[in-house]
Amino acid sequence: MTPLSLPRWFAHRGGGSLAPENTLAGIRLAARLGYRAVEFDVMLSAEGTPLLIHDETLERTTSGCGHVCDTPDAVLFALDAGNGEHLPRFAEAAALCRELGLLANVEIKPANGHEIATAEVVARLTAELWRGANVQPLLSSFSLAALEVARDLAPEIRRGVLFEQPPAGWLAEVRCLQAVSLHCDASLLDDDVLAEAKAHDIPVLCYTVNAPEQAKKLFGRGVSSLFTDRLDLFAA
Numbered sequence: 001m002t003p004l005s006l007p008r009w010f011a012h013r014g015g016g017s018l019a020p021e022n023t024l025a026g027i028r029l030a031a032r033l034g035y036r037a038v039e040f041d042v043m044l045s046a047e048g049t050p051l052l053i054h055d056e057t058l059e060r061t062t063s064g065c066g067h068v069c070d071t072p073d074a075v076l077f078a079l080d081a082g083n084g085e086h087l088p089r090f091a092e093a094a095a096l097c098r099e100l101g102l103l104a105n106v107e108i109k110p111a112n113g114h115e116i117a118t119a120e121v122v123a124r125l126t127a128e129l130w131r132g133a134n135v136q137p138l139l140s141s142f143s144l145a146a147l148e149v150a151r152d153l154a155p156e157i158r159r160g161v162l163f164e165q166p167p168a169g170w171l172a173e174v175r176c177l178q179a180v181s182l183h184c185d186a187s188l189l190d191d192d193v194l195a196e197a198k199a200h201d202i203p204v205l206c207y208t209v210n211a212p213e214q215a216k217k218l219f220g221r222g223v224s225s226l227f228t229d230r231l232d233l234f235a236a
Contacts, residue, residue, distance in 0.1 A: 004138075004158060004180050004181065004203065006037075006103075006181075006203055006205070006224050006225045007035075007036040007037045007103065007225065008219070008224075008225055008226065009035060009036075009037065009225065009226055009227075009228060009234050009236075010035070010037040010038060010039045010103075010105055010205070010225060010226070010227045010228070011026070011027075011029075011030035011033075011035045011037070011038045011039065011227075011228070011231055012039055012207065012208050012227040012228055012229050013026065013039065013040060013041065013054060013229075014026030014027045014029075014030065014038055014039075014040050014052070014093075015027065015028075015029040015030055015231065016030075016228060016229035016230060016231045017229040017230060017231075018230075018231050018232060019082075019083075020061070020081050020082025020083055020085045021054065021061060021082075022040050022041055022052035022053055022054060022061070022081070022087075022088070023052070023081050023082065023085040023086075023087075023088060024085065024088050024092060024093065024096055025083065025085050026038075027040070027093060027096050027097065027100070027102070028096070028100070029231065030102070030231060031100040031102060033231050033232070033235040033236070034235050034236025035102070035231065035235070035236065036101070036102060036103060036236075037102060037103040037104070037105065037225075038097065038102050038103075038104055038105070039104075039105040039107060039207075039227055040052050040093060040104070040105075040106065040107065041053060041054045041107045041109035042090050042106055042107065042108060042109055042118075042122050043056070043068050043069070043109045043110065043111060043118065044068075044069060044110070044111070044114060044117065044118050044121060045068065045069070045071060045072065045073050045076050046069060046070050046071055046072050046073075047072055047073050048117070048121060049073050049076075049089065050089065050090035050091075050118075050121050050122055050125060051068075051076065051077075051087050051088065051089055051090060052087060052088045052089075052090065052093055053068055053081075053087055053109075054109060055068075056068055056069065056111045056112065058071065058076075058079065061081060061082065062079040062080060062081050062082075062087065063079050063080040063081075064076070064079040067111065068111060069111040069114055077089075090106075090122070090125060090129075091125070091129060094125075094126075094129035094130065094137075095129070097135075097137070098129075098130065098133050098135075101134070101135055102135065103135050103136075103137065103138065104137040104138070105137070105138045105140055105160070105205075105227075106122065106126055106137050106138070106139050106140070107139075107140050107141060107162070108122045108123075108139060108140070108141035108143065108146045108147075108150065109141070110141075110143055110146055115143045115145045115146050116145060116146070116149055118146060119141070119143070119145070119146035119147070119148075119149035119150055119153075120149055120153060122139070122146075122150070123139065123149055123150040123153040123154040123157065124153055124154060126139060126150075126154060126157050127153075127154040127156060127157055130157070136157070136158065137157060137158075138157075138158050138159070138160055138180075138181065139154075139157050139158065139159050139160070140159065140160035140161070140162045140181075140183055141162055142162045142163070142164075144161070144173060144177065147159055147161060147177045147179065148177065151177050151178055155178070158179075158180045158181075159177055159178070159179040159180065159181075160179055160180065160181035160182065160183045160205065161173055161174050161177055161179045161181070161182055161183065162183040162184070163182070163183070163184045163185075164184065164185050164188060165184060165185060165188035165189075166182060166184050166188075166189070166193045170182060170193065171196060171197075171200065171202075174202060180202070180203075181202060181203045181204070181205055181224075182197055182202055182203070182204050182205070183204075183205045183206070183207065184204070184205075184206060184207075185206070185207060186206035186207060186208070186209050186214065186218060186223075186226070189204065189206060189218075189221075189223070191221070194221060194222050194223070198222055203224035203225065204222070204223050204224055205223070205224060205225040205226070205227070206218055206223050206225075206226050206227070207226075207227040208227050208228065208229055209226040209227065209228050210228055210229050210230040210233070212233060212234075215228075215234065
């Protein structure tokens with residue numbers, strides 16, 4: 001496996017706040033603004049189809065209502081996800097990232113009770129969709145169970161362990177999951193964690209940073225990469 005190469009900035013949920021989140025339009029916008037990496041969330045429909053969406057329910061980001069995991073494909077893919085955009089299938093987002101040469105941070109975002117099933121589908125499909133790609137993706141999740149599945153089913157795909165605040169035993173989790181990066185809330189990262197990560201050559205990635213002064217401080221402390229909604233402020 002080649003060494004992990006991380007850009008400083010990831011477009012959060014595709015296009016951040018400048019486009020409908022988790023849509024192909026957002027990914028295209030990020031690329032146009034010079035971003036080389038995007039982050040997006042993948043969940044399963046009622047029929048087990050992986051698609052891009054953050055919330056377990058549809059109301060906030062689409063014209064629909066109800067739970068994603070209870071909604072059939074015919075309904076989901078007819079919804080408006082903002083500005084006439086549809087909810088993308090995971091395969092569509094992967095193809096676009098490959099076309100644009102973007103590093104994709106694919107967050108496995110299982111609905112409650114669907115951790116294993118979601119991880120199985122996303123891990124297998126990630127390995128298939130990026131087979132032979134020059135820029136390989138990075139899988140992450142708050143679900144350690146999902147990352148265990150990804151480790152076992154698609155060991156060739158790199159993994160990042162995602163915490164809100166890294167717990168005392170974060171390094172043991174990273175090692176157990178054979179992960180390559182630590183992801184956490186920028187406001188909850190302490191210097192001891194950073195020092196431990198640096199000592200073990202583990203890059204730290206922080207979400208969600210929308211202020212230039214905060215970004216400057218985090219990079220100064222040794223954070224490797226940041227996720228942002230404000231693509232306009234940090235465009236290359």
